[in-house]
Amino acid sequence: MLTERQKRILWAVIDDYIVSAEPVGSRTVSKKKGVGFSAATIRNEMADLEEMGFLEQPHTSAGRIPSQKGYRFYVDHLLQPYMWSKDDLMALHDFYAMKVDHVEQAIKHANSILSQMTNYMTFILGPRLSESKLKALQIVPLHDRAAVSILVTDTGYVHRQHVIVPEGVSLSAIERLVNLLNYRLTGVPIAKLKAIVKHELSEELKRHVEHFDKLTDLLDTILKAELEERVYTSGTTRILDQPEFRDVEKMKSILDLVEESTVLVQLFNSDKEGVQVRIGDENDLEAVNDCSIITASYMINGEPVGTIGVLGPTRMNYGRVIGVLEFLAHDFSRRISAWFE
Amino acid sequence: MLTERQKRILWAVIDDYIVSAEPVGSRTVSKKKGVGFSAATIRNEMADLEEMGFLEQPHTSAGRIPSQKGYRFYVDHLLQPYMWSKDDLMALHDFYAMKVDHVEQAIKHANSILSQMTNYMTFILGPRLSESKLKALQIVPLHDRAAVSILVTDTGYVHRQHVIVPEGVSLSAIERLVNLLNYRLTGVPIAKLKAIVKHELSEELKRHVEHFDKLTDLLDTILKAELEERVYTSGTTRILDQPEFRDVEKMKSILDLVEESTVLVQLFNSDKEGVQVRIGDENDLEAVNDCSIITASYMINGEPVGTIGVLGPTRMNYGRVIGVLEFLAHDFSRRISAWFE
DNA sequence: GTTAGCACTCCAAGGAAACGAGTGCTAAAA
DNA sequence: TTTTAGCACTCGTTTCCTTGGAGTGCTAAC
Numbered sequence: 146m147l148t149e150r151q152k153r154i155l156w157a158v159i160d161d162y163i164v165s166a167e168p169v170g171s172r173t174v175s176k177k178k179g180v181g182f183s184a185a186t187i188r189n190e191m192a193d194l195e196e197m198g199f200l201e202q203p204h205t206s207a208g209r210i211p212s213q214k215g216y217r218f219y220v221d222h223l224l225q226p227y228m229w230s231k232d233d234l235m236a237l238h239d240f241y242a243m244k245v246d247h248v249e250q251a252i253k254h255a256n257s258i259l260s261q262m263t264n265y266m267t268f269i270l271g272p273r274l275s276e277s278k279l280k281a282l283q284i285v286p287l288h289d290r291a292a293v294s295i296l297v298t299d300t301g302y303v304h305r306q307h308v309i310v311p312e313g314v315s316l317s318a319i320e321r322l323v324n325l326l327n328y329r330l331t332g333v334p335i336a337k338l339k340a341i342v343k344h345e346l347s348e349e350l351k352r353h354v355e356h357f358d359k360l361t362d363l364l365d366t367i368l369k370a371e372l373e374e375r376v377y378t379s380g381t382t383r384i385l386d387q388p389e390f391r392d393v394e395k396m397k398s399i400l401d402l403v404e405e406s407t408v409l410v411q412l413f414n415s416d417k418e419g420v421q422v423r424i425g426d427e428n429d430l431e432a433v434n435d436c437s438i439i440t441a442s443y444m445i446n447g448e449p450v451g452t453i454g455v456l457g458p459t460r461m462n463y464g465r466v467i468g469v470l471e472f473l474a475h476d477f478s479r480r481i482s483a484w485f486e
Numbered sequence: 487m488l489t490e491r492q493k494r495i496l497w498a499v500i501d502d503y504i505v506s507a508e509p510v511g512s513r514t515v516s517k518k519k520g521v522g523f524s525a526a527t528i529r530n531e532m533a534d535l536e537e538m539g540f541l542e543q544p545h546t547s548a549g550r551i552p553s554q555k556g557y558r559f560y561v562d563h564l565l566q567p568y569m570w571s572k573d574d575l576m577a578l579h580d581f582y583a584m585k586v587d588h589v590e591q592a593i594k595h596a597n598s599i600l601s602q603m604t605n606y607m608t609f610i611l612g613p614r615l616s617e618s619k620l621k622a623l624q625i626v627p628l629h630d631r632a633a634v635s636i637l638v639t640d641t642g643y644v645h646r647q648h649v650i651v652p653e654g655v656s657l658s659a660i661e662r663l664v665n666l667l668n669y670r671l672t673g674v675p676i677a678k679l680k681a682i683v684k685h686e687l688s689e690e691l692k693r694h695v696e697h698f699d700k701l702t703d704l705l706d707t708i709l710k711a712e713l714e715e716r717v718y719t720s721g722t723t724r725i726l727d728q729p730e731f732r733d734v735e736k737m738k739s740i741l742d743l744v745e746e747s748t749v750l751v752q753l754f755n756s757d758k759e760g761v762q763v764r765i766g767d768e769n770d771l772e773a774v775n776d777c778s779i780i781t782a783s784y785m786i787n788g789e790p791v792g793t794i795g796v797l798g799p800t801r802m803n804y805g806r807v808i809g810v811l812e813f814l815a816h817d818f819s820r821r822i823s824a825w826f827e
Numbered sequence: 828g829t830t831a832g833c834a835c836t837c838c839a840a841g842g843a844a845a846c847g848a849g850t851g852c853t854a855a856a857a
Numbered sequence: 858t859t860t861t862a863g864c865a866c867t868c869g870t871t872t873c874c875t876t877g878g879a880g881t882g883c884t885a886a887c
Contacts, residue, residue: 170880183830188881206836206880246707247634247648281626285638291825293588293642297626301634303646307588307825366587382741385734393726400723400741484632484648511849524861529850547849547867830887836880846871857860 147199147218153180154190155199156223159211163462166388168208213425213459216437220422220463227468236262240476248272248301248481252377255453255477260380262473263466265457266403270413271375272300272450275336282326282367284319286310292319294367298335300445301484308366311359322354322364339368376409389435389458398432399456413452415440420467420474425459437461441474446482453477488538488559494521495531496540497564500552504803507729509549554766554800557778561763561804568809577603581817589613589642589822593718596794596818601721603814604807606798607744611754612716613641613791616677623667623708625660627651633660635708639676641786642825649707652700663695663705680709717750730776730799739773740797754793756781761808761815766800778802782815787823794818 147155157177161169171187174180180187191209194200199215202208211219240258245251252269260267277298286292290312296304310319329346330338342350342364351357381403390396402408412430415421420441426434433456440454453474455466488496498518502510512528515521521528532550535541540556543549552560581599586592593610601608618639627633631653637645651660670687671679683691683705692698722744731737743749753771756762761782767775774797781795794815796807 168880172880184880185830185832185882186828189829192882202881204837205882207838208880247646280628281624283622283624283636285622287621287638287640287642287825291642293638293644295624295636295638295644297634297636299628301628301632301646301648303634303636303644305588305642305644307642309825379745381745382738385738385741391734393732397723397726400726404720404722484628509849513849525849526851526861526863527859530860533851543850545868546851548869549849828887830885832885833883835882838879839877841876842874844871844873846869848867848869850865850867852865853863855860855862857858 147194147197150182151190151194152223154187155194155211155215155218158191158200158209159215159219159223162210163460166460168203168210170208173208211460213427216424216459216463220424224464224467227464229468233262233469240473245480248484251477251481253379255473256377256379259453259455259469259473260383262469263455263457263462264380264383264386265455265461265466266378266380266384266399267455268376268378268409268413268453270410270452271377272302272445273374274298274300274302274304275334276448276450277302277335279330279333279335279338282323282330284308284323284367286316286319296335296367299332300450306367308363311356311363314356314359318355318357318360322350322357322360325350325353339365342368374410376406376413378403378409384457387458387460389460395435399436402430402432413438413440413454415442415452416449418442418449420471422463422467435459437463439463439466439470441470443474444478444482488535488540491523492531492535493564495528496535496552496556496559499532499541499550500556500560500564503551504801507801509544509551511549514549552801554768557765557800557804561765565805565808568805570809574603574810581814586821589825592818592822594720596814597718597720600794600796600810600814601724603810604796604798604803605721605724605727606796606802606807607719607721607725607740608794608796609717609719609750609754610795611751611793612718613643613786614715615639615641615643615645616675617789617791618643618676620671620674620676620679623664623671625649625664625708627657627660637676637708640673641791647708649704652697652704655697655700659696659698659701663691663698663701666691666694680706683709715751717747717754719744719750725798728799728801730801736776740777743771743773754779754781754795756783756793757790759783759790761812763804763808776800778804780804780807780811782811784815785819785823 154174157174157180158169161173171184171191174187175182175184191200195202195209198212199218200209201212203210236258243254245254252271256267256269277300280299281297283295284292285295290310292308292310294306294308333341354360381400384390384399385396420439422437422439424437428434428436428438435458436456437459438454438456440452442449443451443453455470495515498515498521499510502514512525512532515528516523516525532541536543536550539553540559541550542553544551577599584595586595593612597608597610618641621640622638624636625633626636631651633649633651635647635649674682695701722741725731725740726737761780763778763780765778769775769777769779776799777797778800779795779797781793783790784792784794796811
């Protein structure tokens with residue numbers, strides 16, 4: 146266990162390093178307010194902290210930098226509640242001033258405020274669809290055999306898909322199919338649509354819809370709707386401001402991530418409620434092994450449906466990010482929930 | 487006017503520089519096949535070409551690099567038709583092998599193939615909506631007063647929007663409104679929707695829809711649908727492979743562009759048919775003043791509806807990019823047109 | 828237990844020297 | 858008259874060495 150003094154020193158090192166990104170020396174720590182010891186004392190303690198694995202030394206005769214274990218301890222035990230600054234309040238003011246009129250816009254907006262306030266890259270996973278329920282289904286014919294299917298969920302998400310109407314199927318058959326499905330499936334969770342059609346409705350559909358055998362493929366296409374979850378990112382270029390990403394290769398591997406939305410979803414998805422902090426290689430993906438990811442889930446009417454988060458270097462301003470994220474996630478939930486009451 | 491020999495030398499310099507990104511010296515040029523002169527002769531000619539503004543010298547005792555004017559001449563007069571390599575054909579094979587079932591997917595797919603084949607950043611502007619026509623309009627109620635409006639165009643594009651139903655308006659009134667609008671507006675170009683409602687339908691709507699005065703706002707929201715044109719980008723990180731973007735500041739200004747989709751639309755939009763090449767500051771935007779942008783429009787049933795293009799450094803492999811782009815744009819048109827016949 | 832002092836380490840910044848790619852000019856060759 | 862070989866010169870790049878300074882660990886004194 147760490148002594149009070151050791152804790153204070155560890156805190157001082159991290160607090161300084163977060164800002165400077167340079168190894169912190171004993172002299173610097175001893176001058177910091179809240180630490181009343183001489184450089185020599187600090188040196189002894191820092192050597193101990195290094196032995197215990199909380200600090201690291203890039204090379205002899207350099208200062209110390211926090212190790213991953215050090216950050217973890219800092220986040221778990223040394224963090225102080227974040228104090229909002231005047232600038233923060235101004236930014237939040239803008240947040241409230243802006244009018245938004247659909248979920249996607251709200252997401253983009255929250256995302257940009259968050260990345261602006263934290264100065265890191267941020268992301269929001271769009272509302273999880275597997276848990277939302279079917280509200281309406283439509284098939285709109287476009288030309289001859291081309292049509293577009295539209296699937297609306299109770300969270301207001303609209304999924305569209307081009308489909309080809311098989312030869313020999315009349316418009317009225319399609320209409321009938323759609324009516325039946327709407328009647329039977331409204332309120333059913335998206336994830337269960339396919340199973341229900343297959344096991345409970347196939348007989349009925351066969352009876353009431355002419356040429357139904359020709360329509361099974363089309364129906365599959367519509368309902369397969371794996372409804373890829375969309376990832377929205379913002380502030381991608383802000384990681385370029387961080388000295389640790391000046392290296393082109395390193396930054397390329399991060400930016401490549403952003404284009405691979407499926408990977409992003411895996412990386413960020415999290416069912417747990419509340420704020421979660423994953424530091425360094427606590428993240429599974431190698432490309433982010435020297436990054437930290439802080440996530441929070443947001444809710445629609447009390448149900449957690451998506452994730453909002455921040456990606457930055459391990460040398461991250463945890464206090465600030467956690468504070469801002471907590472607030473925005475909560476507020477974002479409140480905002481979009483209002484549309485669904 | 488340039489002599490044959492000068493043209494050949496200019497060609498050789500650019501052809502080399504495109505690959506090496508290093509200033510090209512007289513010796514290198516004289517050794518290139520197709521140029522049968524000694525280094526001294528080349529030196530004299532290069533000095534002339536520099537005087538005429540086709541070449542530049544970073545400093546005395548360095549080789550020459552092409553100027554913007556040089557690139558322009560190269561593109562206009564020296565380009566040879568692109569020869570497809572085996573690798574290209576393999577990539578195209580993949581292109582055909584993949585099954586796609588809606589426009590968005592086709593766009594993403596074409597985009598990734600294009601950026602993979604050219605090794606530059608590429609983009610596709612989604613089908614222009616202002617010219618497409620209304621196919622269907624729907625309003626799906628979600629909860630109490632929340633609803634989502636859905637607007638389908640004849641190109642299969644679906645635009646959705648959250649709306650708030652004013653107090654005191656019944657569902658049946660909404661239904662009536664939707665029916666009337668569908669009846670009257672199907673086939674009308676999206677750009678004209680609002681004007682027609684305002685000038686030709688307002689009397690009729692007032693007569694047939696109860697509480698119509700309360701619904702004007704809602705109607706405006708639905709039809710305002712400025713239908714932001716979506717920009718899809720791919721291969722963003724590929725510009726990091728180009729030595730001219732090793733500079734973090736430079737690359738940041740480019741990447742910032744990508745996040746500003748409205749700017750991108752302005753930058754890339756182009757009504758002209760066929761392949762267009764804009765070199766260096768022929769582009770209005772300062773951030774891309776040392777980039778070249780090559781665009782081609784794609785068609786749905788013969789109508790140009792969108793743009794597909796490539797962004798790279800002015801030192802770009804123009805021959806290859808133009809060849810690939812021409813082919814892919816044509817092919818992409820054919821593919822998506824097939825869905826609308 | 829804490830602190831001042833001191834020798835030691837090692838990175839970073841700066842500068843001289845060597846290197847080499849490429850030029851322009853001149854004079855000879857074609 | 859045009860082309861080419863030869864040569865002195867320029868200038869950016871690389872390499873190596875020196876110097877400065879920040880920071881350490883250890884020892885001895887407080």
